[in-house]
Amino acid sequence: MLTNKPVVVFLFSFLFCCTQIIGQPFYADVQAFKKQDSAAMPPPNQILFVGSSSFTNWKDVQNYFPSYPIINRGFGGSSLTDVIRYADDVILRYQPKQIVIYCGENDIAGADSVTGKMVVERFKTLFQIIRQRLPQVPILYVSMKPSPSRWHMKERVIDGNKRIEKFLKKQKHTKFVSVWKVMLGADGQPRKDLFVADMLHMNALGYAIWKEKIEKHLMK
Numbered sequence: 001m002l003t004n005k006p007v008v009v010f011l012f013s014f015l016f017c018c019t020q021i022i023g024q025p026f027y028a029d030v031q032a033f034k035k036q037d038s039a040a041m042p043p044p045n046q047i048l049f050v051g052s053s054s055f056t057n058w059k060d061v062q063n064y065f066p067s068y069p070i071i072n073r074g075f076g077g078s079s080l081t082d083v084i085r086y087a088d089d090v091i092l093r094y095q096p097k098q099i100v101i102y103c104g105e106n107d108i109a110g111a112d113s114v115t116g117k118m119v120v121e122r123f124k125t126l127f128q129i130i131r132q133r134l135p136q137v138p139i140l141y142v143s144m145k146p147s148p149s150r151w152h153m154k155e156r157v158i159d160g161n162k163r164i165e166k167f168l169k170k171q172k173h174t175k176f177v178s179v180w181k182v183m184l185g186a187d188g189q190p191r192k193d194l195f196v197a198d199m200l201h202m203n204a205l206g207y208a209i210w211k212e213k214i215e216k217h218l219m220k
Helices: 005-022 027-039 080-085 107-112 116-133 148-169 204-216
Strands: 047-051 070-074 096-100 138-143 174-177
Touching: 047 148, 080 116, 107 116, 107 138, 107 148, 116 148, 138 204, 148 174
Parallel strands: 047 070, 047 096, 096 138, 138 174
Antiparallel strands: none
């Protein structure tokens, strides 16, 4: 049987590309956001929370900030490289009036070879992507937290926080909000009462601390 070789090659290439896209991490999460938006697209000029599972799990974030219109686009387990990959879908399309980012902790947890310097370079890439399209929109970065289950990584986390803070001090319309010290006890160890059983994700007490630290910097 004769086949049309150009058509076969095209179909193979198309299917290969689709498989590569669908196979990317968090593809399903981003598609779920798009489906949600297709039913009711959030209006522009809201405050966008974006990043990893500390935001994903903050499902009642709007209740913590009732005076502020919030869009939550955290997707669990994501690293800065994932937010960079999906920046068009989870940040830029919403035309936010302010962007609040929590991400970087999973980058460090992903491999022992990931340093604080690497994290800040990834953050700079994300920052530039945002600035190219949204040059005046304020960006608030919430520092990486002291998770008990990742306490052995604390030196790299502290270094990453310091580097991001130093970078943001030189940028316009930015704010670095540290939650590190306020989540430590008098003994200098992470407060376990702020976390759920996995000692990675926070409970309501932890989010109450974040509310206090973040709210003063949100835009009306």
